[in-house]
Amino acid sequence: MSDQMPETLLLTISGNDRPGVTSAMFRTLTRAGVEVLDIEQIVLRRRLILGILVTAPRDWKRLRDAVEATAADLGMHIEVDRGIGDNKVRREGRSHVTVIGAPLRAAAMAAVAGRIADTGANIDRIERMARYPVTAIDLHVSGAHPDRLRAMLSIEAATQGVDIAVQPSSLLRRAMRLIVMDVDSTLIQGEVIELLADHSGHRTEVAAVTESAMRGEIDFEQSLRDRVALLEGVPASALDEVYDALVLAPGARTLVRILRRLGYRFALVSGGFSQITDRLAEDLGIHYARANELEIVDGVLTGRIVGEVVDRAGKASALRYFAEQVGVPVESVVAIGDGANDLDMLEIAGLGIAYNAKALVQQAADTTVNVPYLDAIMYLLGISREEIEALDLEHGVVTPAPPLG
Structure with missing residues (x-):
């Protein structure tokens, strides 16, 4: 490169991390009177990589010598690259691409x-979101429409056996304040109606119909009424036994606990039964819940539903209602579900997540999460x-402490 006056200098410092590296470099830069245009710093396994973009002073060679001397005193390696202008302005089509794997292979x-x-896009920045019990990496991408990225990466996700979420990079990602969750096979493991059917001797029959309904093969409302009819005669006390046997999805309590502290609101919207979901909401600190009500007469299930069935359209209607109650637009809602009756609410939410979902739902949702x-x-x-x-x-x-590595 010629010795003509550069506009900017990019300093890249690397070596074993230790206290005082950043402050020492900036003390040297202070003496040169430069302006700081950009900074990036990461530490990987105690190895520091620090990038500093500054305006070039008139005597830029003197500054180069000074920062090289400072780096040598610190036992660090430094590269000084001359250039023209600041970083390029980010192009249109900015997205967050989150990759989750267990494990995440090269x-x-x-x-x-x-x-x-x-797609012609560029990865501008990479951040690690988690290293256990899954590895999650967030890529800041620019230069391609999020829909195009999502279409290409959804195929790659299936091929590689990882989860890939593509979201437009906007302030809405920080402003989502309502989480609407399905219950059966989402918040909890398994299906409540199948556990109840154990008490009537019809579990196998009910399970087969449930599976077909969740795949979208049969009408949900009629399938629910048919399955509930098989619960006729079950004592209401079975609801307590079923509730005591419920197993939450791993991480469910953490999700609610952390996001509640951050000001989020939660709602349960279920094609299951209010006798279960209302108790779940109370125990977990969830603000709203809507589900079907089993009719109980003289302490026994009648095999009927009270009122309208919460079906696919009912879930979407409930999401809109809860968003109105919280005071947020539907674009600021995260919806999570696994079955065909969740499709409408996943579609209208700002972020619709298919969680360990049926294939039909994974294909339709904004993103999928298949880690447990x-x-x-x-x-x-x-x-x-x-x-x-x-x-x-x-x-x-x-x-618990994470594994070493």
Whole structure:
């Protein structure tokens, strides 16, 4: 490169991390009177990489010599690159691409980066959101429409066996304040109606119909009425036994606990039964719940539903109602579900997430999460595992130490 006067200098410092590296470099830069245009710093396994973009002083060679001397005193390596102008302005089509794997293999990241390049987009920044119990990486991408990225990366996600979420980069990602969740096979493991059917001797029959309804093969309302009819004669006390046997999805309590502290509101919208969902809402601190009500007469289930059935359209209607109650637009709602009766609410929400969902739902939703941890959804909201643990620690909740590595 010629010795003509550059407009900017990019300093890239690397080496073993230690206290005082950043402050020492800026003390040297202070003496040169330069302006700071950009800074990026990361630490990987105690290895520091620090990038500083500054305006070039008239005697830029003297500054180069000074920062090289400072780096040598610190035992660090430094490169000084001359250039013209500031960083390029970010192009249109900005997205967050979140990749989640358990494990996340190099081949998967190579494939994701390759597909992003194929669209003509650029990866501007990469952040780690979590390293256990899953690895989650957030890529800041510019230069391609999010819909185009989503279409290409959804194919790669299936091929590589990872979850990939593509969201437009906007302030709405930070402003989502209502989480609307399905219950059966989402918030909890399994289906309540099948557990109740154990008490009537019809579990196998009910399970087959439930599976077909969740795949969207049969009408949900009629299938629900048919299944509930098989519960006729079951004592109402069975509801208590079923509730006591429920198993929450891993990470469910963490998801609710952390996001409530951040001001989020929660709602349960279920094609199941209010006798269960209302108790779940109370126990978990969930603000709203809507579900079907089982008719009970003289302490026994009649095999009928009271009132209108909460079906696919009913779930979407409930989401709109709860958003109105909270005072947010539907674009600021995150909806989470797994079955065909969740499709309408996933579609109208600002972010619709198919959580360990049927194939039909995964194809239709904005994004999918197939790892068995409900709190992984927080990574899609820009919240890292480290931030989750730090907030918990402030409130006296200590999480187990992560594995070494």
